[in-house]
Amino acid sequence: MDLEAAEQAAAQFLKSLGVSTDSESLRGTPGRMARxxxxxxxxxxxxxxxxxxxxxxxxxxLARSLPVRSVCEHHLLPFVGTAHVGYLPGERILGLSKLARVVEHFACRPQVQERLTKQIAEWLQTHLEPKGVGVVIEAEHTCMTLRGVQAVGSTTVTSTLLGLLRHDARSRSEFLGLSGVAR
Known part of the structure; x- marks a missing residue:
């Protein structure tokens, strides 16, 4: 990562949009943007x-309401929300904080919510080999609420269900009910 080059690019970006960084309060903005x-x-x-x-x-x-923050890869604007991540154990169980870490790991890049949801589920399926995995993400996309359609307050919900959580109706219903998605 080249923070110096990113700061120079941020300064040029702001200048190109007609935003002067000559004032005391904006002088450090390109560096803050880069960081x-x-x-x-x-x-x-x-x-x-x-x-x-x-x-x-x-x-x-099931770990509910795990914080999600990422950046839309189409506009580089943030989206924030919560993830509900669950699994049906097989031979091994997972340290609970790792569910939040996996969410954070895949969210820390320009992303689309659909892919993020699938990446989390597939990673858990591959590394844990559980009987089932479920991931639901509910997020507000500022590329949709602050610009364009300006649908303030709207959220997007995505889900990926694997194994028994996809194929067994009772397991799926339990996951969706406990995650708070099926109201």
Missing amino acids: AYAELFSPRAFDLTTFPNDEGYDELV
Whole structure:
């Protein structure tokens, strides 16, 4: 990551839009912009921590309302919301904080919500090998609320269901009900 080049590009971008950075309050804006986007595009490292499912736990594990923040890849404007991530354990269970870390990992890049939802679910399916995975993301896209149609207050909901959470109606219903999506 080249923050100096990003700052110069941000300054040129603002200048091209007719925004002067000559005032005291705007002088540091190109640097702040560069650092802000660098932060948005930099996930924290994490190690996947799994444990043997010694008790044979076979019920749903669900983390609700995990914060999501990403940047729309079409406009580079933020979208924010919550993710509900669950799985039906197989041979291993997951350290619960890792569900939030996986969400953060895939959200820290220019993204579309549909792909983000699928990436989280598929990553968990591949690395955990559970009997089922469910991911629902509800987010407000500022590219839709602040510009264009200006649909203030609107949210977009996406879901990916794998394994039993996709194919077994009772498991799917339980996941969607506990996640608060099926009202």
